[in-house]
Amino acid sequence: LGLKMLSAQNFGESGKMKEYHYAGPTEHRFSPYAFNGGTVLAVAGEDFAIVASDTRLSEGYSIHSRDSPKCYKLTDTTVLGCSGFHGDCLTLTKIIDARLKMYKHSNNKTMTSGAIAAMLSTILYSRRFFPYYVYNIIGGLDEQGKGAVYSFDPVGSYQRDTYKAGGSASAMLQPLLDNQIGFKNMEGVEHVPLTKDKAVQLVKDVFVSAAERDVYTGDALRICIVTKEGIEEQNIPLRKD
Amino acid sequence: MALEDICNFKDKPTHKTFPFYASEDTSVSVFTEAFNFKWRGEMTSKKASDVPLEFHVPSLFKRPSSRASHSVSVRRPFPLSHGTTTLGFIFQGGVIAAADTRASAGGLVACPAVHKITPIHSHLVVTSSGSGADCMLWERILTREIRLYQLRHKRRLSISGTAKLLSLMLHPFKGTDVCVALTLCGWDKLIYVCSDGARLQGDIFSVGSGSPYAYGVLDRSLSWSLNKEEAILLAREAVFRATHRDAYSGNNVDLFHVTAEGWRQRQREDLKEEYYRDMEKRGKKMDN
Numbered sequence: 239l240g241l242k243m244l245s246a247q248n249f250g251e252s253g254k255m256k257e258y259h260y261a262g263p264t265e266h267r268f269s270p271y272a273f274n275g276g277t278v279l280a281v282a283g284e285d286f287a288i289v290a291s292d293t294r295l296s297e298g299y300s301i302h303s304r305d306s307p308k309c310y311k312l313t314d315t316t317v318l319g320c321s322g323f324h325g326d327c328l329t330l331t332k333i334i335d336a337r338l339k340m341y342k343h344s345n346n347k348t349m350t351s352g353a354i355a356a357m358l359s360t361i362l363y364s365r366r367f368f369p370y371y372v373y374n375i376i377g378g379l380d381e382q383g384k385g386a387v388y389s390f391d392p393v394g395s396y397q398r399d400t401y402k403a404g405g406s407a408s409a410m411l412q413p414l415l416d417n418q419i420g421f422k423n424m425e426g427v428e429h430v431p432l433t434k435d436k437a438v439q440l441v442k443d444v445f446v447s448a449a450e451r452d453v454y455t456g457d458a459l460r461i462c463i464v465t466k467e468g469i470e471e472q473n474i475p476l477r478k479d
Numbered sequence: 480m481a482l483e484d485i486c487n488f489k490d491k492p493t494h495k496t497f498p499f500y501a502s503e504d505t506s507v508s509v510f511t512e513a514f515n516f517k518w519r520g521e522m523t524s525k526k527a528s529d530v531p532l533e534f535h536v537p538s539l540f541k542r543p544s545s546r547a548s549h550s551v552s553v554r555r556p557f558p559l560s561h562g563t564t565t566l567g568f569i570f571q572g573g574v575i576a577a578a579d580t581r582a583s584a585g586g587l588v589a590c591p592a593v594h595k596i597t598p599i600h601s602h603l604v605v606t607s608s609g610s611g612a613d614c615m616l617w618e619r620i621l622t623r624e625i626r627l628y629q630l631r632h633k634r635r636l637s638i639s640g641t642a643k644l645l646s647l648m649l650h651p652f653k654g655t656d657v658c659v660a661l662t663l664c665g666w667d668k669l670i671y672v673c674s675d676g677a678r679l680q681g682d683i684f685s686v687g688s689g690s691p692y693a694y695g696v697l698d699r700s701l702s703w704s705l706n707k708e709e710a711i712l713l714a715r716e717a718v719f720r721a722t723h724r725d726a727y728s729g730n731n732v733d734l735f736h737v738t739a740e741g742w743r744q745r746q747r748e749d750l751k752e753e754y755y756r757d758m759e760k761r762g763k764k765m766d767n
Binding site: 363391393396399 | 582610611612613655
């Protein structure tokens with residue numbers, strides 16, 4: 239986003255830029271936001287949840303880092319994926335960590351995934367008039383041990399889902415997930431429940447596709463698999479161009 | 480949270496407002512959100528219309544006398560979810576509330592399965608339209624306030640009272656881009672409350688981008704003497720026609736029926752099947 243502003247006056251009828259033409263003063267306003275790219279994805283299964291993100295941090299035409307994963311481990315049963323503006327992601331995860339510790343100290347138990355989701359909703363809404371530019375997805379296990387995914391919009395509206403993609407390639411990935419996990423837009427197919435290995439393979443394939451077509455997604459893929467045994471992490475390389 | 484308020488329990492804050500954001504308005508601070516909902520301005524007296532939520536306001540442009548809601552807001556780089564069809568009407572067998580389930584953000588369907596009708600208590604259901612996050616949170620706040628009233632006064636607040644309370648709570652945000660248009664559906668009353676300040680009682684309301692289409696269907700067939708099945712079919716048909724013509728409404732239809740015994744929810748229904756059934760009924764050839 240940044241400060242580049244090309245007004246329509248700069249272009250002639252043929253679509254080419256006019257030469258030596260002073261288009262007039264354009265106002266450049268400081269924007270407190272930047273878009274750092276990245277895609278996150280979460281899938282909930284019967285007794286597991288997967289949160290995956292790419293690890294590229296970009297801004298405009300540059301890549302700041304190839305190793306900046308967007309999955310943050312909150313508790314032993316919950317992982318948060320956040321993409322968007324990296325500054326807001328960092329602050330938001332710091333605030334969440336502080337609130338988790340406070341809850342642990344005053345209530346003597348760890349926050350459950352559902353409680354974290356409700357808390358995150360109020361944290362995001364408290365900034366309704368100057369939002370955190372972050373697309374959050376929480377993946378984890380609920381109190382019964384079933385997989386749970388909660389997806390948020392930047393101002394705190396949230397919903398429990400089975401699967402969700404967020405971030406720069408979300409519009410490309412979400413229809414693919416709708417088809418493969420939700421069996422949407424297919425007639426006469428058997429709805430097979432998703433196993434953990436099939437889900438992990440699907441997530442890898444889906445990110446490889448995203449890296450092909452989205453410039454802000456690539457470099458490497460970090461997968462966090464949440465089960466009752468704990469959180470397992472995997473790193474898979476993706477396209478670096 | 481609610482218990483704390485009933486007992487007037489005052490939690491000693493462990494830290495003062497951080498000097499990160501040096502705004503002279505000390506009642507608006509980032510970290511007091513740590514105590515869930517807190518009354519704005521502990522020093523001032525508690526009024527029923529106080530909003531129990533602290534908001535951080537950007538202090539990029541220093542204005543000497545800017546109060547929270549009316550300062551210039553930062554340009555948002557993303558669209559928020561909007562666009563819907565909700566409706567409610569009253570008939571001899573109670574009140575029907577129906578809504579679609581699509582949440583759109585710009586041109587993208589952010590979520591195809593949202594709950595736009597939420598029960599507040601056993602005899603009150605609210606349909607929401609406008610911005611998704613605003614509606615979700617204001618419904619939560621309203622539920623909390625209603626419950627507190629019930630605990631304090633040992634009786635339930637009436638529907639008109641609920642509507643007035645909601646309207647007063649939304650008033651400080653008039654002029655900002657909070658966009659909330661709720662229809663409170665009680666068992667004998669329908670009241671429409673919106674963040675512009677309107678509070679209207681009526682027999683039939685339809686709200687949202689698909690509402691003109693829904694009104695067309697409802698106005699034709701609605702009458703007081705409908706029986707329950709006819710009323711449900713009418714509401715379903717209205718939402719179906721609206722989702723067919725309005726791009727920002729779609730997916731499924733939720734239906735609630737509120738009577739003096741309470742609310743009952745009908746199973747969520749996918750309108751794609753309804754479309755194909757309708758086409759078959761008309762005998763049109765479907766292109767496969």
